[in-house]
Amino acid sequence: MADVAEITYREALNAAMCQEMDRDDSVFLLGEEVAEYDGAYKVSRGMLARYGDRRVVDSPISELGFAGLCVGAAMAGLRPICEFMTFNFSILALDQVVNSAAKMLYMTNGQVSVPIVFRGPTGAALQLSAQHSQACETYYVHAPGVKLATPATPADAKGLLAAAIRDDDPVAVMEGELLYNVRGEVPDEEYVIPLGVADVKRTGDDVSIVTHGKMVHVALQAARVLAREEIEAEVLDLRSLRPLDADAILETVAKTNRVVCLEEGWPFAGVGAQIVSLIQDEAFDDLDAPVLRVTQADVPMPYAKNLEQLAKPGVKAVVEACRKVLYVPNAAT
Amino acid sequence: MADVAEITYREALNAAMCQEMDRDDSVFLLGEEVAEYDGAYKVSRGMLARYGDRRVVDSPISELGFAGLCVGAAMAGLRPICEFMTFNFSILALDQVVNSAAKMLYMTNGQVSVPIVFRGPTGAALQLSAQHSQACETYYVHAPGVKLATPATPADAKGLLAAAIRDDDPVAVMEGELLYNVRGEVPDEEYVIPLGVADVKRTGDDVSIVTHGKMVHVALQAARVLAREEIEAEVLDLRSLRPLDADAILETVAKTNRVVCLEEGWPFAGVGAQIVSLIQDEAFDDLDAPVLRVTQADVPMPYAKNLEQLAKPGVKAVVEACRKVLYVPNAAT
Amino acid sequence: MANGDGPAGDGGEPGAATRLHGFSRDELHGLLADMLLYRRFEEKAEEAYAIGKIGGFCHLHIGQEGLAAGAIKPLRADDLVVTAYREHTQAIAKGIDPRAVMAELYGRTGGCSGGRGGSMHLFDTAVGFYGGHGIVGAQIPLGAGLAWAIRYRGGDQICVCFMGDAAVNQGAFLESLNMSAVWKLPVVYVVENNGYGMGTAFSRVSATDVEARSGAYGIPAHTVDGQDALETYRFFERLAERVRRGAGPQFVNAVTYRFRGHSMSDPVSGTYRSKEEVESHVRGRDPIALLRDRLMEAALLTRKELEGIDADARAACDDAAAFADASPLPAPSTLYDHVYAEINPNGRLFLDGREGAPAGGRAGGGGRTPAGGGAKGGRRG
């Protein structure tokens, strides 16, 4: 059996980058504070010392420019890992993601691939307010040509990031500031998890919670609450949103016939909207109740602690949604 | 009765801007080529001559900068009309749309409103290839705080753009290069159509086509084809996507029980996904068949004429989708 | 010293010996009092952060107060200021009550942004303070836009737009400076050049010095010692008048130093700057100590007066903290307020379908019951 160690999500990401940088000189890491400062969230700790400043590079605060530079380097065959300090700031760089990276292979008829990884935390941490708390998945899945992985656990972080680095297409890897300290067992050895394969993080027969990223943990907590009421929830972690493991979604729908879609971001044109669209299109008759979605409140993230709490999708909301699709009455509020 | 004249969609937009500039000095137009050149698509024809270079202003090619400048001016109480030559280029400016315009009122606790209009064509024209053919609705509806109107006819163009200019929130008005020459009757007088009110562009009992913008015309053509088979399609033009006239959607679903969602853009986290999500959530039992979506093929827009044709959502696809939700067999292909 | 005081030195005091740099004794005491207030405010915020009263990011201005006082106090009350996220003291300098600033850091309704903005998003349009922006560089075009609005209306105010040194590497800088120059906007761009963007020394990621950047757009560049509050004040006083009279955009490289870490989680010194470097600035380049010493040397300030001023500053900050602590949290029912100007128009504005979300005009209803963490509302029928 493979050796495993309990490490943090942060360390797992670091391990994935080192694993890939060890085997392939064309991989390098570039972003704000990634080198001398060891990363704003210390994800790249020790990498400057290990790989030198040719391969671990501090960039100026020029998101559009350094993302574009990395795309250009990828066009020439390198494999940049472009770190956004958070994906909030990557909105400045979205043109290079959508118009250059995503469309390049197609408009060059397959000549120019862009094997780049965009990575960093997405979504809310704690009280960072409107401009620093946005979940950015929608901007990255909408355009065909980009892939998107959203690891929830340390093992997935290592395996999916490694896969993303090896992938010949642009892949965004969205992490979570609140995940970096999560601990879990991770194989020591070379470890790669293929994109496009969802993972049942908890099995259950009564209701399916389809989710990804940070929200997997909220779903698991909700499942534990529900278990006390003898409701067994299945938690399906999509792990990657493009490619999307549609079969796994359809399987869990066929199994439980009741679905709650949970995501960190806003509802309008969110990831959950697409999942609902997929399910109603391909498993309409399997549903015993309409799919319910749990999302961030449709408001910019407020700073005040209580409002932020209210705005975020939480365990209580997921539990209630699960009861609702099961037609189990919720206590009056 | 009000006087009407048959004018083009382009002229109607022009009329709306002039109508509002005449009544409110705080309204000005700024963008690339809007002044001396009369607009890249001649939408602002004659406006420089009429209002002078204080109010009709050519900007450098600096999308992020001039959008931000307009947002700043709006924060100070002016009402800028910020023209993007096309919304493709506005991806460069998205940070100012999402992080400044959309979130400003909220994070200032209602102190600073941003009464700005972002306008220009969205989506594909003819053979403009991947970087010039993107439908950008998803990027503008996802974040709460922005509104989005998508006029399909000259009358709607005048009324909705006027409403957008008067609105105290940021409003994107997405037009279509292929719509500019469309002719239709438009009231001469002051004319404003409230945002958030959908319009039944054709009534029918058998199937509902829910759509917006340029695709309204595709839907109407499809409805004419279907009428020959005695299938009467209702065409619901959403006209604005935020606010969204959910009641109108639910009414047409209740009436026909069969829905096709048609949009110009890509499927993943597209507008149609949200509509499906809304319908399955609130009118699940009204549906006699799953909602079908017709979208652009999930590929960057190819240049070659035949591939572009294939990638665009067309009349044939809509007709087939309508037949399908009615369980009327399509001829074998 | 209140906003809009105009140039100092018209007080009719006895003789030259009682003045410094043309400032009267009262003015000098006022300026020192302002800066001590900023310092004590930040120290109070630091304390409050440590005990969890303040959350999120909190970027202190300690060490850079000479700029808050020197660049903002000479402005008129109706001039506009816009800046980045390290803006507590700038907000106070422009006239926001320290209570309202502290309450904002606490996330309370008494905050100048109602508790919704937090440390990075302080606003008070009544005093011309337009935030508080968290995306590095985003305030630069906003500042150009505020100046645009002034010019559009034919006003004679000016806009002062602050940024950190690292922000000059954002593309928005180029675009905004170019437009400002083309349209001769009444805007002063001020770089608070503390030498670092987080843990990155400016010179490591920048090809040239800060002052080299504005020439590309023909905008005059000035360098000022931001630790010298008196010089800085006089400099901005003159510059503001010139811009007010139509001199067009200006660019100021204000040299300063940050005495604390980038934000609360960042150590004061570390891999990116040595303890010695920081200490030498704290010892020799503290704008408050420099002013204090100068006044004392010139016999314009007694130790007793200093203690009195400092005691007032501390008291004001204690008061601000007490106010903040007593100020209520925003009501849960306000969650959806101010996303849009009008909350129940036609159609649905909010697509989460929570029971608490306003439902839109035609839908009728949409009560304001708190969302309670939000599952989608039930189905009809």
Place this chain on the structure above:
Amino acid sequence: MANGDGPAGDGGEPGAATRLHGFSRDELHGLLADMLLYRRFEEKAEEAYAIGKIGGFCHLHIGQEGLAAGAIKPLRADDLVVTAYREHTQAIAKGIDPRAVMAELYGRTGGCSGGRGGSMHLFDTAVGFYGGHGIVGAQIPLGAGLAWAIRYRGGDQICVCFMGDAAVNQGAFLESLNMSAVWKLPVVYVVENNGYGMGTAFSRVSATDVEARSGAYGIPAHTVDGQDALETYRFFERLAERVRRGAGPQFVNAVTYRFRGHSMSDPVSGTYRSKEEVESHVRGRDPIALLRDRLMEAALLTRKELEGIDADARAACDDAAAFADASPLPAPSTLYDHVYAEINPNGRLFLDGREGAPAGGRAGGGGRTPAGGGAKGGRRG
């Protein structure tokens, strides 16, 4: 004159009288032939556009050919070029077969981008031509990235990154030039300064001249007369060598003029530039006529030779058009090809659920039946 010829003048011809600017007679004829080919090619494209063989936007380079020849021909075959959307002649100059360029404009499989890119997106990595980009300014960071890759691998190639004058007002310009200077990348930024961005004169939206822009990043600025192909050639020859040897990034303001409208739908002259202005350039500053006249004056070209060269150019363009016309349209079954490198991985890549869309590995199947304009696939069961 083929790519990679290196400096001219080693041909061993008899005496000085047979050379111009150090170029041999053959080399001069070669250069003239290149430029005439570009001109005839663009004229052919114009014709083809008029009869609907070419669609979409089509931006002609007529008038600016001195730059395609002068800036690209001195490069090595393994040097890299990246540019904007007015790039037909640059693509040919770098070595793409005119047939493949024309077929691309026609949207055919024989095109250098398989007909998927069109006029604005010409690519051929085999000759180091990296597009063809439609978002103004987007190629600037891409160029920095190509140069980054060269440096990363320790190669001695250089990257030439073209842009229009209007592109210097994009923020990407600042960001890219700054990074290039910080990291000393082997890149030459060339502004094809034709004085206009569409209908807007550069000076109306720009605070300073083009050559003032790179100093902010310490990048040396050079101005060259792009209508003088020989001077331009020699200039780039020297500059390329310097960059190859480690001189770091360079910035070239190449003064030129566009003889046609911005794109096919734009009149040659109009509100933004007068007929007289255009005519004076066409008459006095045509890079091809200037070279031709110079050669004739120096008795290095006879009228007969000229006719021969021109006839060859026309023949090549006729051939290119014939090739393009005969080249097939892309097969409908290829619609989903090249969106991703691997088209049937785990999971679904494509979410339109069309019958024609590949379905993903685990789903099994997903035949390539053409989509036929796309309704969603039927439900299961």
